Amino acid sequence: TAGITQAPTSQILAAGRSMTLRCTQDMRHNAMYWYRQDLGLGLRLIHYSNTAGTTGKGEVPDGYSVSRANTDDFPLTLASAVPSQTSVYFCASSDSSGADQPQHFGDGTRLSIL
Amino acid sequence: RKEVEQDPGPFNVPEGATVAFNCTYSNSASQSFFWYRQDCRKEPKLLMSVYSSGNEDGRFTAQLNRASQYISLLIRDSKLSDSATYLCVVTDNYGQNFVFGPGTRLSVLP
Numbered sequence: 001t002a003g004i005t006q007a008p009t010s011q012i013l014a015a016g017r018s019m020t021l022r023c024t025q026d027m028r029h030n031a032m033y034w035y036r037q038d039l040g041l042g043l044r045l046i047h048y049s050n051t052a053g054t055t056g057k058g059e060v061p062d063g064y065s066v067s068r069a070n071t072d073d074f075p076l077t078l079a080s081a082v083p084s085q086t087s088v089y090f091c092a093s094s095d096s097s098g099a100d101q102p103q104h105f106g107d108g109t110r111l112s113i114l
Numbered sequence: 115r116k117e118v119e120q121d122p123g124p125f126n127v128p129e130g131a132t133v134a135f136n137c138t139y140s141n142s143a144s145q146s147f148f149w150y151r152q153d154c155r156k157e158p159k160l161l162m163s164v165y166s167s168g169n170e171d172g173r174f175t176a177q178l179n180r181a182s183q184y185i186s187l188l189i190r191d192s193k194l195s196d197s198a199t200y201l202c203v204v205t206d207n208y209g210q211n212f213v214f215g216p217g218t219r220l221s222v223l224p
Binding site: 031033035041042043045048050088090092094096100101102103104105106107108 | 148210212217
């Protein structure tokens, strides 16, 4: 089972350039999430989507945008990358229709902004 | 006060030791609770859910105390492969907003 697939695995990007991190899940989970993880700061929620067609802002949404056109895909876009967005990005999904349903994570994307 | 706090660690223990991690949360209406483990440069992976009555999975035991807003994880007979960062995770009262603790790093030494 693929679960959650993120692409690319890693990327070096020049400041000011735009980039879209891809996330696809095959579990038909209604909820999806984007986190960034930085040393000493733990996982921080960027954006989330409770169901296809809806999105919401997390703890650190500035500089990022998301879309949820369908259940499976939840891309994260950096419109104009800055060095402070250098981080490891994790996409996750969960079946929020039931109680006690955990999140499942992709392998992550390591992004360096120079 | 942070929403979810954990023992700062790191914990360095010998193989075979028993180790306990603590976690406290601030939202009394929190609905669901989990422990995840994260290996270096890898994604977090679900270790176990935490139920009100407490639950056990092999060498791992999780406890929940709603009155004290406290969760614990006990690892018995530690293995080298248990070395990882352990993340306490709490959801809001709708079960949709997942809040991660900062993690506690465990190193099991030979």
